[in-house]
Amino acid sequence: MSTAFDMTAGQVTIDGRKILRGVDLTVDDGEVVAVLGANGSGKSTLVRALLGVQPLSGGTTLLYGRPPARFREWWRIGYVPQRLSVGGGVPATVREVVASGRIARQRRGRFTSSADRQAVAAALNEVGLSDRAGDPVSSLSGGQQQRVLIARALAGEPDAFVLDEPTAGVDAGSQQMLAQTLSDLVGRGKTVVLVAHELGPLEPLVSRAVVLNQGCKVHDGAPPTAVGAHALPGHDHVHPHEPEPAESSLPSWVLAQEKA
Numbered sequence: 001m002s003t004a005f006d007m008t009a010g011q012v013t014i015d016g017r018k019i020l021r022g023v024d025l026t027v028d029d030g031e032v033v034a035v036l037g038a039n040g041s042g043k044s045t046l047v048r049a050l051l052g053v054q055p056l057s058g059g060t061t062l063l064y065g066r067p068p069a070r071f072r073e074w075w076r077i078g079y080v081p082q083r084l085s086v087g088g089g090v091p092a093t094v095r096e097v098v099a100s101g102r103i104a105r106q107r108r109g110r111f112t113s114s115a116d117r118q119a120v121a122a123a124l125n126e127v128g129l130s131d132r133a134g135d136p137v138s139s140l141s142g143g144q145q146q147r148v149l150i151a152r153a154l155a156g157e158p159d160a161f162v163l164d165e166p167t168a169g170v171d172a173g174s175q176q177m178l179a180q181t182l183s184d185l186v187g188r189g190k191t192v193v194l195v196a197h198e199l200g201p202l203e204p205l206v207s208r209a210v211v212l213n214q215g216c217k218v219h220d221g222a223p224p225t226a227v228g229a230h231a232l233p234g235h236d237h238v239h240p241h242e243p244e245p246a247e248s249s250l251p252s253w254v255l256a257q258e259k260a
């Protein structure tokens with residue numbers, strides 16, 4: 001079995017502040033790992049560092065055995081960022097955004113092949129957006145835009161998916177659709193790293209959970225049982241675009257970890 005991601009003592013410092021503090025994380029092929037933690041605990045920074053998008057200030061990280069700077073097989077990884085940032089005035093259609101997921105697979109100077117077109121059509125179908133292919137992405141709802149990002153990753157037919165809060169702020173229908181897509185990926189033996197506040201319908205699919213607290217890994221193993229309670233109505237989730245939470249808004253299972 002090969003190892004998809006392998007971080008050793010990963011440290012990220014931004015503006016002199018330690019955001020990630022010596023994290024060890026290995027993800028083998030076929031694992032489905034959830035990265036959990038409160039707002040600002042460093043989840044997005046961790047996955048961005050795993051991918052080499054966020055440089056480390058200490059430690060090392062490997063993608064399929066190579067440091068990011070020497071990694072060439074980018075088609076093997078499908079990254080779904082937290083939000084689609086469609087710049088104003090960029091009239092990208094749904095199909096164009098999804099087709100951009102094929103770029104890492106295309107040889108330089110080669111025109112789009114029928115395999116590319118088929119993969120894009122299959123990805124659009126999988127997320128239920130075939131009928132919106134020609135529409136501007138900006139005309140879609142937040143949940144639908146999230147599906148476009150998933151479809152972009154699917155179109156690249158990668159080995160590993162890295163999803164940063166795919167269900168945050170999306171409607172129930174899109175959440176169910178994401179759970180179904182993820183279930184299909186897991187069934188096909190794909191590697192998945194999933195950032196989440198709450199697992200909700202994704203919980204049964206996760207084989208392992210990593211919990212971060214203030215940039216440190218405080219748990220690595222079975223998903224904490226309180227995650228289920230955290231997903232119930234009335235939980236203390238705060239949205240990424242909302243103001244920084246007060247210390248007291250840490251979920252109960254993180255506070256329990258701190259006391260332990």
Ligand SMILES: Nc1ncnc2c1ncn2[C@@H]1O[C@H](COP(=O)(O)OP(=O)(O)OP(=O)(O)O)[C@@H](O)[C@H]1O
Nearest residue numbers: 014019037038039040041042043044045046239240
């Ligand atoms: N580019 C940046 N510049 C300054 N601070 C940053 C930057 N990126 C992250 N941070 C800070 O690092 C900390 C961790 O952020 P990160 O987004 O990784 O956390 P998170 O656990 O994913 O949070 P959330 O659940 O709110 O998305 C936060 O305090 C954030 O403000």
